[in-house]
Amino acid sequence: MRRPVSVKDRVAKKKQAHPPKGLKGNKLIRHYHNLLKEKARLTATQASAQQIQHVEQQLEAIGIDAYQKASQNGQNSQKGGDSSKILVEWIRADPSFYPKHPNNRPQQILEIGSVSVDNKCSTCGLFSVTRIDLHSSHPLIQEQDVLTRSPKEGQFHGISCSLVLNFAPPNTRAQILWKCTQLLLPPDPIHPPWFFFVIPAPCVTNSRYMDNATLHSIMHQFGFTVRHSSISKKIAYYLYAYDHPCTTNLSWKKKIVHDGPSRNNFFIPCLTN
Numbered sequence: 001m002r003r004p005v006s007v008k009d010r011v012a013k014k015k016q017a018h019p020p021k022g023l024k025g026n027k028l029i030r031h032y033h034n035l036l037k038e039k040a041r042l043t044a045t046q047a048s049a050q051q052i053q054h055v056e057q058q059l060e061a062i063g064i065d066a067y068q069k070a071s072q073n074g075q076n077s078q079k080g081g082d083s084s085k086i087l088v089e090w091i092r093a094d095p096s097f098y099p100k101h102p103n104n105r106p107q108q109i110l111e112i113g114s115v116s117v118d119n120k121c122s123t124c125g126l127f128s129v130t131r132i133d134l135h136s137s138h139p140l141i142q143e144q145d146v147l148t149r150s151p152k153e154g155q156f157h158g159i160s161c162s163l164v165l166n167f168a169p170p171n172t173r174a175q176i177l178w179k180c181t182q183l184l185l186p187p188d189p190i191h192p193p194w195f196f197f198v199i200p201a202p203c204v205t206n207s208r209y210m211d212n213a214t215l216h217s218i219m220h221q222f223g224f225t226v227r228h229s230s231i232s233k234k235i236a237y238y239l240y241a242y243d244h245p246c247t248t249n250l251s252w253k254k255k256i257v258h259d260g261p262s263r264n265n266f267f268i269p270c271l272t273n
């Protein structure tokens with residue numbers, strides 16, 4: 001028998017916002033990202049609490065669970081969405097990252113923004129994976145903001161950071177990259193620790209402020225040299241070698257590199273800006 005719903009609960013339920021109808025998959029992920037951007041913009045421009053709350057309500061209406069489910073589905077192998085397949089191919093083919101000798105033990109790696117425990121990097125046998133995410137969706141994924149992680153918890157041979165930076169508020173992007181340099185083993189020009197970096201392709205192919213050259217010059221300041229890259233219509237994949245020390249005075253400016261009305265504003269603002 002159904003339990004009666006109290007008047008208070010009925011009113012609360014009515015007031016709850018609902019996600020727009022038909023919002024699923026990539027559409028949902030994009031919409032969620034746009035709302036996050038809008039929230040960051042409103043916060044930065046000191047908009048009214050009411051405006052910010054309105055965006056927060058829309059985010060809540062979608063829910064982080066639905067967002068992560070959509071991300072997991074995107075990684076589903078039948079949809080060809082597991083970016084770590086490309087990582088594994090590159091690492092297998094490059095002896096400077098994975099020297100070929102019989103006693104090789106799995107490399108300790110950190111997966112930031114982990115939404116699945118059975119993607120290729122988890123199952124290929126090359127790696128022992130520590131997984132973290134802001135919102136854990138599995139007992140083997142530690143709930144942690146990478147910015148709060150200390151190198152004392154372990155340093156890694158490789159870090160996978162796939163579709164995380166575009167999700168992070170702009171002013172935290174450079175902090176995340178800097179944190180990654182701290183969580184990797186020290187730089188080494190011969191057998192370097194590595195950083196696998198994935199962002200939506202339009203961040204570098206259609207941004208007013210960022211293209212491949214800008215990205216690589218910023219990454220170079222952190223100690224990263226690009227070794228492999230591949231850009232599809234939707235996604236840009238990079239494997240960087242951590243082969244020189246991070247610059248002590250990180251410095252770059254936001255400048256227009258490609259102008260045009262249909263471009264986006266993706267950028268990685270410098271730590272000091």
Ligand SMILES: C[S@@+](CC[C@H](N)C(=O)[O-])C[C@H]1O[C@@H](n2cnc3c(N)ncnc32)[C@H](O)[C@@H]1O
Binds near residue numbers: 074114
């Ligand atoms: C679009 S999903 C990407 C999932 C998966 N890595 C992929 O490539 O499909 C982005 C994930 O990054 C996580 N994330 C964003 N900022 C983070 C941070 N500072 N620390 C840990 N995880 C973070 C989010 O919680 C979200 O689950």
